[in-house]
Amino acid sequence: MTTFALIGAGPGLGLATARRFGAVGHTVALISRTPQSLDRLTAELTGDGIQARGFTADALDPASLTRALHTAADTLGPIEILQYSPAPRADFMKPVLDTSADDLDAPLAFSVKGPVTAVHAVLPGMRELGRGTVLFVNGGSAVRPHPERAGTSVAFAAESAYARMLHDALAPEHIHVAQLIVPGAIRPDAEHSSPDALAERLYDIHAKRDGFRQYAEPLPD
Template identity: 55%
Template sequence: MVVVSSMAIVGAGPGLGAAVARRFGREGFGIALVARDRERLDALVRELGETGITVRGFAADVRRPEELAHALDEAGRALGTVEVLQYSPVPHRDFMRPVLETGHRELVGPIEFSVYGPVAAVQQVLPGMRRLGRGTILFVNGGTAVVPRPERAGTSIAFAAETAYGHLLHERLAGEGIHVGQLVIPGSITAGHARKDPRVLAQLLWNMHRERHGFRHFADDLDS
């Protein structure tokens, strides 16, 4: 397969990450998978590689910005300039504490995860996109990015900050041919669901990359 450009999926796993890798890989993109667990990452790379996709794995923790930036730098060197960045790691359960049980220390993890990580990732790949004269940055968030929940204070606060960052990028970079979009997925990603099956979501993300209109898109109704 001739690789036309590369895509980096931060927080890649066997569900949405694998589905997106297959969808973009079919279009000729080289795929860089970024995740913490090297063993699971290697298994996913082997599985996807058997389908003919050009894919490599890069281990990094999104809560360590320098580590994440290094992984994306390696990805660009191995697969070519990153044209599409997807930031979609799944938040830790301990980020979802009730608001009255959430002190400043409990917010460190969510902020590292949903603010420092995205900023580090974008800053690493943006120069390459600017050299290409094109690019797409996709943020994937849960419903608390739009409707804060008092029982999920960490993600509600951190996703709101990530959303603000993404929206600022959307407005600032549009004139440079770089599209920034957010996909909000209320509830759980569910195999077989008409709107939240991984393959359905992967197609939606592909459409966002191709159609390049608007910042926020919804996978399903917020009250579902």
């Protein structure tokens, strides 16, 4: 079986998605900055009978991200599914008039250089398999910029453009690239935006391979 690689492993959406893909037999590579968190998540998945391993990397450090993905593929098997969904830092979300050019360096590195690095790391393996899925998860500011969250609005829009171009370029190679927009907060009690509901939606996107952008729920007016 092939590997599901998750960049941005955490106890909410990340764990739920890892559990969903692991339940159908994929090995799971969890990638995060925090080794202690990876140990806890790996233990939970292992307790569910899922083969999982954690790999430490920072989305802002291309070398560490590439190294983690290559090691994951070498250790667990070829990466068929990549999910890029790390949580943006709070300091990315300044009001637009308080946001300088330098303030955009980290958000753009996080949402553009990180995805480009990750895709280049896994694409040769997907091509060798003859198939693959790349899943991007973004907040509503990716499609509707928010003046109080300038960094993520600019960076998510750029990530969306990159993902859309990938969708078109890789479709002939049976590699499906898709984006799931989550307009509001991810909450355990939310009907459509709970971790489990979103995990099911992401698995459905992978399985059905239908279109580029989907919404967890409609954007608020």
